[in-house]
Amino acid sequence: MSDQKIFEVLKQFRTEGVLKEVRPYGNGHINQTFLVVNTVGDGVHRYILQKINRNVFRNPDQLMENIICVTDHMKYEIEKNGGDPERETLTLISCRDGKRYYVIEEREYYRMYEFVEDSICLEQAEKPEQFYESALAFGKFQGRMTSFDAGKLHEVIPNFHHTPMRYDALQRAAELDALQRASEVREELSFIESVKDRIFYCQRQLEGGRIPIRVTHNDTKLNNVLMDAVTGKSKCVIDLDTVMPGISVFDFGDSIRFGANAAPEDETDLSKVYLDTTLYEAYREGYLEGCAGRLTVREVELLPHGALTMTFECGMRFLTDYLEGDVYFKTNHAAHNLERARCQFALAKDMLLKWDQMR
Numbered sequence: 001m002s003d004q005k006i007f008e009v010l011k012q013f014r015t016e017g018v019l020k021e022v023r024p025y026g027n028g029h030i031n032q033t034f035l036v037v038n039t040v041g042d043g044v045h046r047y048i049l050q051k052i053n054r055n056v057f058r059n060p061d062q063l064m065e066n067i068i069c070v071t072d073h074m075k076y077e078i079e080k081n082g083g084d085p086e087r088e089t090l091t092l093i094s095c096r097d098g099k100r101y102y103v104i105e106e107r108e109y110y111r112m113y114e115f116v117e118d119s120i121c122l123e124q125a126e127k128p129e130q131f132y133e134s135a136l137a138f139g140k141f142q143g144r145m146t147s148f149d150a151g152k153l154h155e156v157i158p159n160f161h162h163t164p165m166r167y168d169a170l171q172r173a174a175e176l177d178a179l180q181r182a183s184e185v186r187e188e189l190s191f192i193e194s195v196k197d198r199i200f201y202c203q204r205q206l207e208g209g210r211i212p213i214r215v216t217h218n219d220t221k222l223n224n225v226l227m228d229a230v231t232g233k234s235k236c237v238i239d240l241d242t243v244m245p246g247i248s249v250f251d252f253g254d255s256i257r258f259g260a261n262a263a264p265e266d267e268t269d270l271s272k273v274y275l276d277t278t279l280y281e282a283y284r285e286g287y288l289e290g291c292a293g294r295l296t297v298r299e300v301e302l303l304p305h306g307a308l309t310m311t312f313e314c315g316m317r318f319l320t321d322y323l324e325g326d327v328y329f330k331t332n333h334a335a336h337n338l339e340r341a342r343c344q345f346a347l348a349k350d351m352l353l354k355w356d357q358m359r
C-alpha cells in the first residue's frame, strides 16, 4: 500500500493527535496490518490500521457488522462483570462520517482499532503459564459470547471449519494441479488418505447432534490474544473476523495446533516438531477453567479430537493453497505453504503417537 494511500485512509478516521509514524505490524496471515503512532502533546496515541483481505472476506460489510456486534456485546459483558471494556476487547475507531469502517469505491475496506497498550503478543509460549493464560482468555471469550444470539452473526466464511469440505477442496486442487506441484506432495496426499476417517470424525459428531453449536472464535492462535506486559495475565482476545457459530472443540483444537507445537508453524526441521504435552495440559486446564463448567461431557471428551482435526485441517488448507498457487495465506517464499503443511502433518503424526496420553 502506498504512503499516499495510507495518509488518505488515515484522514478518514477520528484519531487523536498528529501522525508521527506508520509501519507494517504483526504476523497475521490474512489482513494488512499497520501500527499508527500519533503525537499528542508530549505523548503518543497508538492505533492499529487494517486493510481487510477481500480475497478471504467476500462480504466485508457483513464481516464488519459481525465485529461491531461482537465488540459491543463483549463490552457490555465485560462492564457488567466489573472489567475494563476499553482494554479487554477491541475498540473500533469511528470515521469522520460516523461509520465504523472506511470503504473506497466498494472495493477497499479499512478499519482502525485502539492499540492495546502495555500488552505483548506471543508467537510461542515461553512457559506453560502463558499458554494457560491464553486458554483462560479463549474460554472466557466463549463464556461472554454465550448470552449472544448466534443467529445474529453472518457466516462470513461459509463452512470455515467443515473439515470434510476442506478435504474435498484439497482433492480438487490436487486433481486440477494448476501449478504442477502435485507430484511433489504425493506423500502428504497419501498421509491424508490414510487418516481420512479421523478427518471426518468431529463433523459427524456435530451432524449427529452430539455436540452443540456455540458462538466461537474459530481462529484461536496464540498470537490472537494479547497478554499484559507487566502481569503476564491475558488481556484481550483479538482477530474477531471469524467469530461465528462453531464448536468449542475446534477453538480448543486450533490453539493446541499452533501453541502446543514445540516448534513454529512453519518449522522445516521436522525433528523439532512435536506435541508438547506439558503445554497441552496447561491449555486444557486453562480452557476448562475459562469455560467454567459450560462444556458438556461429550465436548470435553472430544477436546483431543479437536486438536487432531484442526491440525489435519490446517495442514490440508496450507497444502491446498500451495497447490493453488498461494492465493489465500500470506507467504514469505515459494515453498512456505508446503513447509507449513508438512509441519502440521508432522505434528499430527506425533499426536497420533501420543493419542492415549492426550485422551
Ligand code: ADP
Residues within 6 Å of the ligand: 025, 026, 027, 028, 029, 030, 031, 032, 033, 048, 090, 113, 114, 115, 116, 117, 121, 223, 224, 226, 238, 239, 240, 241
Ligand atoms: P490477521 O487476521 O491478519 O491475523 P490480526 O487482527 O490478528 O490480523 O492482527 C495481526 C497482528 O496485529 C496481531 O497478531 C497482533 O500482533 C497485532 N494487533 C492486532 N490488533 C491489535 C490491537 N488492537 N492492539 C495491539 N496489537 C494488535
Ligand code: GN1
Residues within 6 Å of the ligand: 027, 028, 029, 030, 031, 056, 218, 219, 221, 224, 239, 241, 242, 254, 265, 314
Ligand atoms: C489465519 O489470520 P490469522 O493469521 O490469525 C487463518 C486461520 C489459520 C491460520 C494459520 C481467516 O489466521 O484460519 O488457522 O492463519 N485465518 C483465516 O496460521 O483464514
Ligand code: MG
Residues within 6 Å of the ligand: 028, 029, 223, 224, 239
Ligand atoms: Mg491473527
